Amino acid sequence: MNIWIVNHYAIPPNMGGLVRHYYFSKYLQKKGHNVKIFTSSKIHNTDINMIKDRSLYKEEIEDGVEYTFVKSRDYKGNGMDRVINMMDLPFKTWKAMKLFYERQKPDVIYTSSPDLFVAFFALRFGRKYKIPVVVEVRDLWPESIVEYNRMSRKNPIIQVLYQLEKWIYKKADQLIFTMEGGKDYICDKGWEKEINLSKVNHVNNGVDLEEFDENQKIYQITDRDLEDDNYFKVLYMGSIRMVNNLRLLLKAAEELKRRKISNIKILVYGDGTEKEALQKEAEKLDVNMYFKGRVKKKYIPYILTKADVNLINLQNSNLEKYGCSWNKLFEYMASGKPVASNVKMGYDLIDRYKCGISREIHSEQEYADLLVELSSMDRENYIRMCENSRKAGEEYDYSVLTDKILEVIEKAMKSKRP
Incomplete structure (x- = not known):
């Protein structure tokens, strides 16, 4: 044909x-x-x-x-x-x-x-x-x-x-x-x-699982924050624009600091119109949120597999009821790590495959609660979510x-x- x-x-x-x-x-x-x-x-x-x-x-x-x-x-x-x-x-x-x-x-x-x-x-x-x-x-x-x-x-x-x-x-x-x-x-x-x-x-x-797994083994980067196992690492990968609503995530990082919770580290990989301002604000506030910039696609599998949880972050909109089609979601699944989302989608794949937590988040307090809940998850439940995530990725190869x-x-x- x-x-x-x-x-x-x-x-x-x-x-x-x-x-x-x-x-x-x-x-x-x-x-x-x-x-x-x-x-x-x-x-x-x-x-x-x-x-x-x-x-x-x-x-x-x-x-x-x-x-x-x-x-x-x-x-x-x-x-x-x-x-x-x-x-x-x-x-x-x-x-x-x-x-x-x-x-x-x-x-x-x-x-x-x-x-x-x-x-x-x-x-x-x-x-x-x-x-x-x-x-x-x-x-x-x-x-x-x-x-x-x-x-x-x-x-x-x-x-x-x-x-x-x-x-x-x-x-x-x-x-x-x-x-x-x-x-x-x-x-x-x-x-x-x-x-x-x-x-x-x-x-x-x-996601192309064959390519993902190969790149994860071959293309690795040195990043002290990514390698630090003393922290629970929450990772966001993607565009940094108004629609991605990362200011709410920054406010959640500030809320964690107010609560004196220091074992959660938020890592942001990507670029966009909001990056520079948010990065300066995070540095000024001295919170555990670090902007790593854009990385080449071949390094993404390794980075995602080093996280403890990978994060979907968006503005709430009426479009959510029709379902999601984020490219990053399937790379997140392929990494075999739980996925957390600050929006609740129609036809929600995170809920369907039981591979993370999908929840409507309206405030920094609610967001901080979610991050604490994820970091405190019992080991058995966490491993089950990891396994479910990878199985879901296989269906979307x-x-x-x-x-x-x-x-x-x-x-x-x-x-x-x-």
Whole structure:
């Protein structure tokens, strides 16, 4: 089968962390399929642009997977340059796909949001050339803009985006939601009469266990805080932005200090717009919370396995009821350590697999209570959570999830047959 994956943010593993489609490509190739990824030449959250000249596209083999980087505008942050990048890339992607279509027609197009514009153009391309299209939803966009940026649902731009979203869901041959409550979302929007719910599928994010275990053994770092077994180590890995709500975690660290609890150490790995301010505040308050900066992906397995508990930290929002699709959750599970979350999700995987504690946290006092509870857990219960965590990770191995993707692709192709 000849499969095209179209995703604005399909970043190779050696350049960033948005690697879902790299792993699907890797395992689809192992099953004998040909895969080509179309993505932006501007690598999100980096200063890298793969195309420096006027070329429309550039083909590269990255980590054994074929990428077609399509020329796109540089940007930083979420300003106007990024908006122009999002509006311009779909047109150029169409041109690139048309050139490759003339050489070899794909059997299926598998496109992924949250960029609705690229998904829209990929879907239009498929309809024009009678190619089945699978649309994947990794972020409920624009709903997440409304939730996290406090925009009104009545805003004319948001209204247009909702209509675009609905049209995409309606016209896709098959839909994949990474969060389990995709059907709930469609029904909550009142779209169930226009969108066939039987074509809605769920395939969450995951982890490549083979790679995780290999990297854990090979790529290790020296970090005094990480190695110190005199402390109970609570670890957060990921972005440090407003939506990640790490200020609440900092307040919890301050609350622990007020209680004279000194055996809990909070380690934060990652970067983002909030990091510098939070780090300065933590140093000023002299609390047991340490910011370690961004690390290369290959070191993450070792770091996670050295923690006592790995932490999910987010702002509360109405999106939680539809389920979670955090990449980090499955790496946390693979580490074989308990997972703690300050939000309670619908379809909660932490509760389902009994691999940690998932709890609604509204104050630093409640957060401090949770951290103390975790650090005081009896050994038998702790070991059971560790074992459950690893077993859960095995169910979300990308080699397993790829079979689910193939099932959806085959359903899309069947729906197009005369």
